[in-house]
Amino acid sequence: MQYRLKRYITYCCITLIACILPFIQINQNQIFLLSFDHKELHLLGLVFSMQELYVMPFLLIILFVGIFFITTLLGRFWCGWACPQTIFRVILRDLIEGKILKLNKISNKQKTQDLSTWSAKLKKLISFLIITVLCFCASAVLLFYFVPPSDFFTYLLDPKDHLVLLGFWIGIGAFFTFDIFFLKENFCIYVCPYSRVQSVLFDEDTQSVIYDERRGGALFDSHKERIPLPLKQRIPEAECIECQKCVKVCPTHIDIRAGMQLECINCLECVDACTSVMGKFQKPSLVQWSSPNAIRQNSKIKYWRTKTIGYSFVLTLSIFLAFFMGEKHDQILLNITRPTSLYTIHTDQSITNEYILLIENLNQKNQDFIISISHPDLEITRPKHKILIKGGQKRRTVLILKYKGKLQNPARDLSIPITIKISSTQNPSITTQRRTVFIYPKEQP
Ligand code: SF4
Ligand code: SF4
Incomplete structure (x- = not known):
């Protein structure tokens, strides 16, 4: 099967998953949601308040080590197989403008589109309108990971009160459209930071798109300068027939036979092109998705090496710790603040202290809490009574404590350490406690 077909199937799966994921819920929570509105993170059915984001460092470690691991192992796998930029460019360039509107050929991406006729101009306008709609849909799907879909549509019905959300939706949609329609692959070459850093992660065993110079023959005298070799200097037994098909099909307009280049997005179109050319001679492709060492030694790619084993170890450890911290996650949060007056002396000489409690019920069910x-x-x-807090909500309440012991007349204020505990009456395992002090006043002059 051609890599192109495999990539198209992968694109369909990724798009489907990205669109469906925000609508799937576990314990009535989105699988992934970073809500700035409600200040919470939903992850695999668990809800983390912004105040208890101790799982976040592990998620960031997983993200970065994951990028290092995949890049060292498979090079620019992400760019060719999963990047939304590549997926949208394939939809516009190859599907809409290539297959449907016949403005260009998939097999020749070097030819500029002929827009001299009215029908070609109309087709170009149609392709612009289609991709604009798709980009605004993509912008909405992206925002579903920050605003739940039901809230998103409700907010859009009342745009005046939700200008920030509207601004983000329109801004991201407009940027996507500009990027896909006008910037094209220049985004990958000049803007994307990932393409800049990836080369430092590559080694001689990293899987990437490579022209087999030993079979095909060298066509450039210096890979750095990429100066073509004069015909007379090329070896006669070289297998490359110089049909240029691998060059014509390249969306970033490079010649892979000049060696690995920053512009290569790993789309493997050149591998498919050369496979069909060399297939006619019953030979394998001269351009392969392999590693420099595997090509040199005519062996299989060495996936497991010190670097990749190290990355996978850190990755496994981080995933384990993220799950462990997620399991330990609190069901209730309690914050205690004290007003400016330390204590109150009443007319009956009784002494009280006040505390302001902010209680957050992180459980999704309503809970009655008691304080002890x-x-x-x-x-x-x-x-005096139980405090009802709805699932996922917080409530502020005033706690007043009275000293009922034997009254003393100390020479200075006494600070009595106390622990305030709050527990659910329905589920005693939902409990938390905080330490604070009760201030008992010194003898009044
Ligand atoms: S497609 Fe293959 S044979 Fe044709 S120019 Fe490219 S490397 Fe040479
Ligand atoms: S050289 Fe061009 S066609 Fe080949 S994988 Fe890289 S970007 Fe794609």
Whole structure:
């Protein structure tokens, strides 16, 4: 099967998954949602408040080590097989303008489109309108990972109150359209930071698109300068018939026979092109998706080496730690602040302290909470009843503690350490506690 077909199947799967994922819920939570609106992260059915994002460092480590690992192992695999830029360029260039509107040929990407006739101009306008609609759909799908789809559509019905969301949707959609329709592969060559850093991650065993110079013959006298060799200097037994098919099909307009280049997005179109040419001579392709060492030694690609083993070890450890931290994640959060006055002395000489509690129910079910105090000489005068907090909501409440022990007349303020505990009456395992102090005043002058 041609790499092109395999890539198209992969693109369909990725697009389908990206569009469906925001609508799949586990425990009524999105599989992945980073909500700045509600200040929470949804991950595989768990909800993390922004205040307990201890799983975030591990996710970042997984992201970066994952990029290092994949790049060292498979080179620019992401660019050719999964990058939205490549997928949208294939949809526009090869599907809409190539197959449907017949403005260009998939097999020759070097030829500029002839837009001199009215029908060609109309076709170009149609392709622009189609890709604009698709880019705005893609912008919405991207935002579904930050705003739940149901909220997104509700907010759009009331745009005046949600100008930021509207601005992001239009801004991202417009940028996507500009990028896919006007910037084209120049984005990969001049803008994308990944293409700049990847070469430092490559080694001689990294899988990449390589022209087999030993069979095909050298066509350039210096890979750096890429100066073509004069015909008389080329070896007579060279297998490359110089049909240029691998060059014509390249979307970034490079000649892979001059060696690995930064512009190569690993689309493997040149491999397919040469496979069909060499197939007629019952020979394997001169351009292969292999590694420099495998081509040199005529062997298989060495996937497992010190670097890749090291990356996979760190990756496995980070995934394990992320799951471990996720399992330990709190069901309730409690913050305690004290007002400016340390204590109140009432007319009956009783002494009270006030605390402002901010309780966040991270569980998705409604819970009734009760507050308890560790100290035997203190009693709760407020609140007297259970506190109902809806699932995923927070509530502020005032706690007043009264000293009920034997009154003293100390020479200075006494600070009595206490622990305030809050627990769900429905599920006692949903509980948390915080340490604070009760201030008892010194003898009044
Ligand atoms: S397609 Fe193959 S034979 Fe033709 S120019 Fe390219 S490398 Fe040479
Ligand atoms: S050289 Fe061109 S056609 Fe070949 S993989 Fe790279 S970008 Fe694609």
